[in-house]
Amino acid sequence: MQACRACGAGASLDAHFCPQCRTILPLVRRQTDYFTFFGLPRKLRIDAVDLEQRLRTLSRQFHPDYFYNAATAERRASLERSSYLNDAYRTLKSPVARVEYLLSLEGRAANGPEEASKQVPPALLEEVFALNEELDEVREMRASGAPAEEWRSRLERARQPIDAKREEHEQQLQELSARWDERGESDVLDALRDRVLERNYINNLLAGIERELSQ
Amino acid sequence: MAYSNKVIDHYENPRNVGSLSKEDPNVGTGLVGAPECGDVMKLQVKVNPATGVIDDAKFKTFGCGSAIASSSLATEWLKGKTVDEALAIKNTDIVSELSLPPVKIHCSVLAEDAIKAAISDYKKKQAATGKPAEKAAQPTA
Numbered sequence: 001m002q003a004c005r006a007c008g009a010g011a012s013l014d015a016h017f018c019p020q021c022r023t024i025l026p027l028v029r030r031q032t033d034y035f036t037f038f039g040l041p042r043k044l045r046i047d048a049v050d051l052e053q054r055l056r057t058l059s060r061q062f063h064p065d066y067f068y069n070a071a072t073a074e075r076r077a078s079l080e081r082s083s084y085l086n087d088a089y090r091t092l093k094s095p096v097a098r099v100e101y102l103l104s105l106e107g108r109a110a111n112g113p114e115e116a117s118k119q120v121p122p123a124l125l126e127e128v129f130a131l132n133e134e135l136d137e138v139r140e141m142r143a144s145g146a147p148a149e150e151w152r153s154r155l156e157r158a159r160q161p162i163d164a165k166r167e168e169h170e171q172q173l174q175e176l177s178a179r180w181d182e183r184g185e186s187d188v189l190d191a192l193r194d195r196v197l198e199r200n201y202i203n204n205l206l207a208g209i210e211r212e213l214s215q
Numbered sequence: 216m217a218y219s220n221k222v223i224d225h226y227e228n229p230r231n232v233g234s235l236s237k238e239d240p241n242v243g244t245g246l247v248g249a250p251e252c253g254d255v256m257k258l259q260v261k262v263n264p265a266t267g268v269i270d271d272a273k274f275k276t277f278g279c280g281s282a283i284a285s286s287s288l289a290t291e292w293l294k295g296k297t298v299d300e301a302l303a304i305k306n307t308d309i310v311s312e313l314s315l316p317p318v319k320i321h322c323s324v325l326a327e328d329a330i331k332a333a334i335s336d337y338k339k340k341q342a343a344t345g346k347p348a349e350k351a352a353q354p355t356a
């Protein structure tokens with residue numbers, strides 16, 4: 001509980017406004033989180049339409065224009081709540097950022113790059129490395145004037161396994177998210193973290209292939 | 216992003232790019248990656264089994280300029296060092312030599328990890344093969 005500074009009434013820590021006098025309450029970051037701020041449970045499956053509606057309602061309520069003539073503390077609260085709201089929305093809107101955020105909330109984020117690189121299966125690193133080498137060769141082929149069909153078909157072939165992997169990944173992310181939402185088991189979080197760690201490698205590679213193909 | 220001159224030099228003229236035979240019992244291979252950016256780095260050392268000195272080092276990095284420079288520098292430093300001296304190389308040494316900014320520290324960590332991984336691979340191989348000289352002397356069927 002916190003006390004409203006305007007009227008002294010008690011308000012719960014996650015309230016945006018005093019329940020008595022409707023004064024906007026100051027934002028205390030360490031007492032809230034993005035889910036709570038939006039009035040959502042700590043779950044991974046979020047309905048995009050619902051999230052956007054909540055965003056609209058809250059941003060109207062916090063809008064600095066309404067607090068133009070208000071006391072300094074209230075003006076500050078409105079600015080802080082508005083900017084926190086935007087950060088929260090950006091994070092929760094993206095399925096991956098949402099997972100990463102949940103992991104950090106639950107204290108399950110990877111501890112620095114050293115630990116992170118050990119959690120990625122060596123086989124994936126091998127595969128990524130081999131595909132990067134392949135990309136390099138294709139670049140050389142192009143540079144030495146090989147016909148477009150030749151290097152294009154090689155690129156297309158190279159992307160197949162990695163495309164498949166990405167799909168598999170998406171699916172696993174969804175399944176794991178569903179499991180977290182239903183049971184909230186913490187070992188699910190570890191599996192989620194591993195998927196998130198593997199993701200950048202896959203996306204990076206695909207981006208490299210796309211770049212070559214679009215040139 | 217402003218790179219220091221040393222980074223640019225290593226980036227434009229990387230030393231020791233390439234690979235050594237993975238099958239060679241005296242070669243240790245380290246393959247590491249940085250999940251933040253998805254960059255990967257392979258670093259290999261070839262150790263003289265009689266002296267324990269690193270005779271040769273090669274790398275191949277698919278990543279940012281700082282990662283390439285860090286691994287290029289690492290291979291330069293590794294040559295002529297003993298295995299134990301090599302393990303003493305810290306990512307902070309690389310950071311100061313290349314004047315890497317804070318956002319690029321993980322690139323140097325990648326290089327340190329690669330050195331450690333390569334050496335531990337070498338040690339594992341040595342333990343597994345026993346005495347390579349005797350093995351080589353065995354007649355092939």
Ligand code: FES
Pocket residue numbers: 249251252253254278279280281282319321322325
């Ligand atoms: S940005 Fe990832 S290794 Fe440099």
